[in-house]
Amino acid sequence: MNLLRRVLMAGGTALPLSIWSAARQPAKAATEPTVIRATSRTLDIDGRAATVLGLLRPDGGHGLVQQPGERFRVRLENRLPERTIIHWHGQTPPFAQDGVPDTPLPLIAAGADRAFDFVPNAGTHWMHAHVPDQEMRLLAAPHIVRSAEDARADRQEVVMMLHDYSFTPLGEILARLGAGGGAPHAAAGNPHGGMSPAAAPHGGMPMGAADINDIDFDAYLANDRTLGDPEVVRVERGGRVLLRVINGAAATVFWIDTGRLEASVVAVDGHPVDPLRTTRFALAMGQRADLLLELPGEGGTFPILALREGARERTGIILATPNAPVARIAPEAESAAPGFDGRQELRLHSASPVPARRADRNLAVTLNGGMTPYVWSIDDRPWGRHRVLEARRGERVELTMTNVSMMAHPMHIHGTVFQVVGWGSQRFVGARRDTVQVPPMERVTLAFEFATPGRWMFHCHHMPHLATGMMTEFVVAG
Template identity: 30%
Template sequence: MPSLSRRTLLKTGAGLAAYGIGLGAAAFAHRSAEAANSVELEAATGDALLDGQHLTHGVMTYRRKDQAEMLMPPTLRMRKGERFSARLTNRLDEPTTIHWHGLRIDNRMDGVPFLTQPYVYTGDSFDYSFVPPDAGTFWYHPHCNTLTQMGRGMTGMLIVEDPADQTFDADIAINLRDWRLGSDGQFIEMFKPRDAAKNGTFGTVRGANWQIRPDYHAPSGGLVRLRLVASDVTRIYQLKLEGAEALVIALDGQPVPSPFMAENVTLGPGQRLDLVLRMPDTEGATVSLIDTRPSAPKTVALFHAHGQNLKRMLGDVKALAPNPWQEPDLKGAEQVPLILSATAENAARDSFCGSLGYSFWAINRVPWPGDTSDPMAPLAELKLGKSYIFNLENLTPHLHPIHLHGMNFKVISSSTRKVPEAVTDTYLVAADEKVQLALVADNPGDWVLHCHIIEHQKTGMTSYIRVT
């Protein structure tokens, strides 16, 4: 769940041709594609203008087979409760998959090699088919060689629509991510071991939708649904808006019970935020989305008011309908310890997430896969339909966005902050924080639990939960 300031809580384009050049206002100000029941995707490579100056070679991406000239992964739209199918054909020189981040779907469709499905090897295809039970903003990415494949571009947005949702004057999807590029615009090493043992290795070029500070147009005085996904492998964003006000209507794909004013919102890798932005009344006025972390503020996107003033009001915004959710029985819930810690540096073993050759991090003091009698055993075995409380304790001085596949949980208490009553799949746990996460084990299968700072994931802070 994205982290919100205490004050906030108290207040209750796409790529052009093969080069990734932004299309500006028309690409995202209105829905770029209707919800679809099926799509054919190719994992492929190409060249893209990522830093605004140089053509970067060796970009990795998912592209629609019928729109092969569009290099940035498409924003996929589907409908809540309707079956969606996607055929993935692998044109890369290495295996890959698709994980549908945040979707509570059949375990066979979760996209984790060897745990839920085989690799999709070069030239092969895999058919994904599922019915999304939740409306909201999600995303998709591989679970193979993740640091390289995600770091080079394989992160796309996914929107599940609910026809009953309020209609807004524009719907803008923003994919926030960094690139590790040298001065010539070419990829450099994806990680440094010393940084992987701390906060992670940051990118050198900060962008949104594969552009540097893209510009979007929206109606003056209109209400804009702004969907944000932090799909970076490392960066944690501290976001604020200048030039307009906005309401938070959903966190990590799940509606909040009552919309509240957006001020400073922290988004870690894997997390999502839905805002309703009220555009300025004056044509030509600009709204800036600014990242203030870690030091010098940086504008990541701009929104320009245009046309006749629609005179819409934030007071017109209603809460989104909640997604289906079974409240856990807190009194009868079984306690599950989850201790996040550092570990002595050792050579790591390979696992379903691959290896960087190091072991820096651990869950329950064991790096994955651990030096135990069965290093590939699940972290915990849960009974289908039973309630559990994960007692998550961060013993490190670093932030960790902890993501659970296949199920949602509710944050019920924290030792360091007031937390909103929200359902989520990714929680950004603070340094030295103890937090309780409650859930009903309602989806059978083996479900990965890991830190979504990919260097942390691949150097020990990962495991899986078994539900039977």
């Protein structure tokens, strides 16, 4: 059946529906920076207009696709009426270009711009505001850095970026959830909190051990669309598709369900893994996965769905060969998706593991918090009263995180790429990542090295948890 078409608006101008394409972008002079603009735009979310934010190029494209060997030369222009700053998630730039407020550079003033120039890491990455309320207003976009292998491969590349969205202000939501007691969310202008759109509390009641989601959102989006009007991507019969999935949600874990197509997971967080065959793969907030799909010669229509963990809501895109009919898909499944205990991590193994080496420094932290009051922290000390973690450039660090709370936490470290090397008491050669999900009452160990001195943030990528204090920092000496 025919699907309703939405119009994406930015500054009153309709954007092309191909803004999520991972196809080659126009070539530019070697010294000419790419302009990315932090701006506002309007989405039609199931018939309701939503004013959101975005990171757009002058041609209307969303985010950035880079070719092999291309430097990251970007001029970020702030077209918003408020200050902002963008973190290049998955990249390890010089410390001053990491994109965290006042660490060391201040937020970018309205109408101002800032230049960035560094060698990027290849893979599926993304860019987002390091201000929770702005990220929840969708100030985020894909950042795809193609490798030489990508350029040689005979396959189509498709990006699917996931979001959760609500029309309710973050400050109101945190108040309903009972945030307070010194948590840093309430002060307008606080670079790690603030008063802007977010969501509604899950059930309005204190959370018990069986709860998974603490927030219910108004919409779940794939490439800015709900299943009321999903993006339809035309693909070739018998072709191969590299599906790059980015979970840019604020507080939602998604199961990626490839339906009739068995997928090979070939990379996570931009780093190759030994191929893992599956039809269902979970992604926590901030994580990415590259899925290699092979389409049957007879063609057809192939929904790629993102199922909300522990709930019935879903979103997604549709892959369809030429002339294949596209039917409407209900926005809710008949039954709830299962919870994600994170144990799929044990099945992931890096295709290029870090060299085995004894740790020079062993660190341990606890992940703390709860619903009453709604305050989340590391080592029982929220940001502002946090315990600084120390390291030196080039030394091997092993960090053990013990989650003593009843919620999972996707933990992200800036300035390095880590390898998962321990799950509970089990040691293994896991995936290389920048974000890992730590389930309730579980212990996860990471191994990594910092190549650059600086103050590198370490935090939960659940935005309301971050906004109430779940962040600390590594101070890395040279």
